């Protein structure tokens with residue numbers, strides 16, 4: 382279980398601080414919605430470790446995560462776009478998710494398996510810049526698979542996709558979350574994404590998370 386307990390944070394010059402508390406279970410998508418500027422990205426930044434709260438705690442299965450810098454947290458982050466290095470191939474982007482020191486042949490095999498799992502077999506050599514929006518998100522998910530970090534933070538990951546691609550990418554996120562027991566936290570202001578994917582839904586209202 383991923384738990385945030387009263388993570389308190391205020392951007393410089395802002396009035397009342399945020400106080401975020403939530404629970405996200407493994408194998409489930411937990412959705413966060415809220416008006417523009419309500420603090421959704423701020424919450425993800427706190428969990429990813431890009432900003433530090435004034436107080437509170439953030440634990441995964443009882444282990445405190447706050448002392449760890451972003452790269453040492455068991456967390457992957459997928460944004461609306463710009464998740465890939467455009468000049469690299471799909472394969473080269475996925476390789477970046479391999480642990481350092483992975484032997485070459487084992488690494489090659491794992492990359493091929495990850496690309497197959499997201500439905501992108503035969504796209505290995507294609508340059509990221511030439512992939513569609515949905516394919517790019519799949520490559521980023523393949524890299525997440527290799528990183529094997531149990532928390533997946535998604536910031537409007539389907540917003541740049543057309544309706545059909547949005548639906549298939551959404552289904553893939555649901556499948557991967559269940560299969561790999563990820564604690565997936567989805568920030569979205571699209572009610573249909575939340576209805577299709579989320580087991581639990583919180584809304585940010587006046588700096589607090591409320592269960593919907």
Ligand SMILES: Nc1ncnc2c1ncn2[C@@H]1O[C@H](COP(=O)(O)OP(=O)(O)OP(=O)(O)O)[C@@H](O)[C@H]1O
Nearest residue numbers: 392393394395415416417418419420421422423424
């Ligand atoms: N670095 C910063 N310094 C000061 N204020 C900031 C900073 N980053 C964000 N804010 C402010 O904090 C509030 C919450 O921003 P945040 O980006 O978390 O909202 P959001 O819910 O993700 O919005 P959106 O849906 O528009 O992306 C906004 O009022 C924003 O202007």
